[in-house]
Amino acid sequence: MTDDSQSRWDEIAAFWDDYMGEHSNRFHREIIRPKTEELLEVKEGQMLLDIACGNGNFSRRLADLGAEVVAFDYSPNMIERAKLRSTNYTNRIDYQVVDATNYQSLLTLGTEKYDGAVANMALMDIADITFLTKALSQLLKKSGIFVFSIPHPCFQTPTTRKIHESEDRNGEIVTRNSIQISTYLTPEPSQTIGIKGQPVPHLLFHRPLAYYMNLFFSSGFVLDGLHEPSFEKDDQANNRFDWYDIPPAVIFRFRKM
Template structure:
């Protein structure tokens, strides 16, 4: 099973409780993870043209919605946290004519249908699908919301290298007269879908829910609704400032699917 409808309400309540803390932490520019890994590669795959209409799914505090407006797009942005949408409107008030914020649950096919038919040139979801209990209504709706040949770009924690139970290992050895430190990861499971609790930002009042799904699940779900995979990035940090280096282990996966047929 890769859909957990019974956890939708719990997930939403947790994000609503954490909304203020996440917005305060992300601020105007978001964190390093977003600035160095998510934004540049997502923009590359989206390839936004001026006056395009872009759907920003699970937009959070609106930082990426603002970025899309800055480069000339008209944005429809939604999140299921009303608090997040309130914060997003405050942070993006200078783009009030370019960004239309809505409170919508991405697990509700009925609410998603309100966004219209073939009105979006592209859609984007930054680090969100692994936080959504049931993504099948969203993927089915995207086939209807996107214009012919429209694209959907989304980033997720890399399911191959960031499954639940991941262990980070740092080893030091004396190698030919030099002290060498090696970082690696240890995983014990990958194929089995699993919901779990996680802390994304230190100090959040309650863990939020995450939903691990193997890569094959994502691919097959999009193939089912007439999308083709035509772009992929696996960015990693190349200049580390902390003790654990991720230069050879990508913590994030970014995929671009294109509507066909």
């Protein structure tokens, strides 16, 4: 399903780039970026790989933190958008069009070259991540780390229903959010709308937590960092469903042994 997935992202690349802009959306700013940076522990002069980089928002952030960055995506349109937004980073970011499901193409990025790699909300968009996992064991230096975030598989499956309830309890309005799911263990693809109004749905590949962990364990990685971030409750939380006290994403750090 890689070709289908890639063509969809090429079609929605301009829409996503325009929506995310220079600073991305609230989800990335408050949920993904802070804990990802905490797990990456970026240091001046490190060589980092940004996998499925999209329009390069996080690639530029890594460069601002002092890293040398190689960033790739399988959507040529996304890479063109990333380059247009990164004219001041030509000496710090090398953008390339690479398919994360193509093992040989991944190895051309350089073996044992990277101190770390990152993939922000991307692995669930990749039809087959086995080749990427295998390649990372070659691309990373000894003790190199891979930090990635995905929608939390326990709470965001293809069958998830988000429920926002309100009741008058003895004169006080009480609200409650909950999640209802009917499947979890079975990996399955689905079509999804990540941003309301995008031209076509893109493909999402649900996998349970054990799938990710066992895949990386079998490739010589250990899990040494994990976060399940959620939004802080705000003044509007009582009027809508929000990911308050239910984590919409999970962020892993695997280390090459």
